[in-house]
Amino acid sequence: MSLRDFAAYLGVSDRTVSNWEGGGASYQPRAESQAVLDTALGRASGDAKTRFAAALGVNGGGPPVAAGIGVDSHKFLPVFIGVERARRLRTHMTPGAGAEWLESSAARMDHPEAKECVLHVFACGVAVFRLVQPHKPASLTELAVWRYRSYATDLPWARERLRDLLDEDHSRVPNPEYVLSLYWLISSPWTGSAYDTALRLLSTPSVLVDRGAAGGPVPLDGSVEESLLATGFDHPDIVSFGVRGVSTGYAGWSGVAYASLSGERSLTVDELVTCELSVQALWCFTRQIQQMIEDGQDPSMPEQYGWRFLRAAYSRLSTARAQETAQHVLMREAIMKTSGLAERLRAAQDALRESVG
Numbered sequence: 311m312s313l314r315d316f317a318a319y320l321g322v323s324d325r326t327v328s329n330w331e332g333g334g335a336s337y338q339p340r341a342e343s344q345a346v347l348d349t350a351l352g353r354a355s356g357d358a359k360t361r362f363a364a365a366l367g368v369n370g371g372g373p374p375v376a377a378g379i380g381v382d383s384h385k386f387l388p389v390f391i392g393v394e395r396a397r398r399l400r401t402h403m404t405p406g407a408g409a410e411w412l413e414s415s416a417a418r419m420d421h422p423e424a425k426e427c428v429l430h431v432f433a434c435g436v437a438v439f440r441l442v443q444p445h446k447p448a449s450l451t452e453l454a455v456w457r458y459r460s461y462a463t464d465l466p467w468a469r470e471r472l473r474d475l476l477d478e479d480h481s482r483v484p485n486p487e488y489v490l491s492l493y494w495l496i497s498s499p500w501t502g503s504a505y506d507t508a509l510r511l512l513s514t515p516s517v518l519v520d521r522g523a524a525g526g527p528v529p530l531d532g533s534v535e536e537s538l539l540a541t542g543f544d545h546p547d548i549v550s551f552g553v554r555g556v557s558t559g560y561a562g563w564s565g566v567a568y569a570s571l572s573g574e575r576s577l578t579v580d581e582l583v584t585c586e587l588s589v590q591a592l593w594c595f596t597r598q599i600q601q602m603i604e605d606g607q608d609p610s611m612p613e614q615y616g617w618r619f620l621r622a623a624y625s626r627l628s629t630a631r632a633q634e635t636a637q638h639v640l641m642r643e644a645i646m647k648t649s650g651l652a653e654r655l656r657a658a659q660d661a662l663r664e665s666v667g
Contacts, residue, residue: 320346345647346387348554349609378661380446381453381512382579385461386586386601387439388594389486390616391431393612395476399431406430411626413590423460429475434615435598436591439468440583450508451529454515458527461488489593490649491565494579495558496517498569500637506541506558509569510548511561549647551640563642577637585642592623593651596658608656610663 311319317327322343330339339347351362380421391399403415413433421427426442441464447453468486476483493512500508511518518535520526545562552559554583557576559568566586595615602609611619627646630639646652 320350321650322346329383331587336554340484368395372543378446378448378497378499379450379453380495382494382496383441383443383445383453383457384492384494384583384586384653385439385441385443385464386466386489386491386590387441387486388489388590389437389468389472389484390435391437391476391484392593393433393435396431396433396435396437399437399475400433403429403431404415411622412591414587414591421467429471430591431585432591434595434619435457435592435611436594437472437486438585438587438590438594439464439471449535450511450515451518451532453512454637455489457515457528458519458521462526481484487594487597489621490586490645493565493567494582495567495569500539503542506537507543508561509558509560509567510543510545511535512565512567513548513560514545514564516564517543526662530613547648549591549644551637551644553637553640557637559641559644561641561648563648566645569570577641582641585645588627589645589651590650592620592627593654596651596654599658599661600654603661610665611662617659620655620659620662624652627655628652 311328314324314333317324319441320327326343371569400415403417403441405415406416410564413432416428416430419427419439421441424438424441428440428519430440432438443460445453445663447456457594463487465486469483473483495509496510498508499507517538518530519527520530548562550560553576556572557568557570559566559577567580568582569579599611600610627642639661646655
């Protein structure tokens, strides 16, 4: 476009655009002008965004383009073991460095395939195994199939490991569950709109897999992934919590996918893990209360972990703190919404209050 046409397209004066152009690389438009330009870029075609990114020497808002996919998978396997068992395990563990209001301890474990395995035991009676497994899959579909198939072996492994730690009869050890996972994207081959679509698919891998196949989950035809990357994929249950130019993040019904675009300004993997651990622990805790109700019991917990504990937890997770950045708030809100934890906390709180009322 000519200068005049571009000004008309944006709805600003010719002089304004002249000032931008004449100011050179050091010129910074006012905030309202930046918003107008951001909107124009957001509405541009995928081809235009790619050409714009190429002119700047970046890949359109993603991490450096690589030959293939590089991702760190963080699996979380929570299980309710009870306050007394948790107390016994924590005696020989290191106090956790996570949220102070949700007291926990941690210890490293050996896992046959994980780069790192840590057991987090919360004083409220929940244990969470966290497995870190780097991957360089040929496709998102391959990664999705691995995810489902490996959970099928990791869950029994976690139960056996817990049985050894508790030194109890196998029949008395509860089964760990799968709630949410976390994918930290390190490198990718995608640009433009395909990059955002890939992150959404990472947070909702079930759309790439036939989970009902005989013999376990199998990949859908490779054309499904290609088609979704080309045409886009979204779902009302997917919540974005990225910040333009800083990060790309999505929370879906299966987990969280995140890519750091600015190392100094984006969330760290430890911050994401800390939030996930809190959500996992409380989800498992409220699941135990729900199970008591479904078994025809009056739900009960030690007084320090009764309905007031859940009320405080709800407030901690749903209220922004003065020291938090907008990214922290967006991350927590997205994970809370997609996990359904807010509703579970309220329901469990009401059930415990009624049982002591």
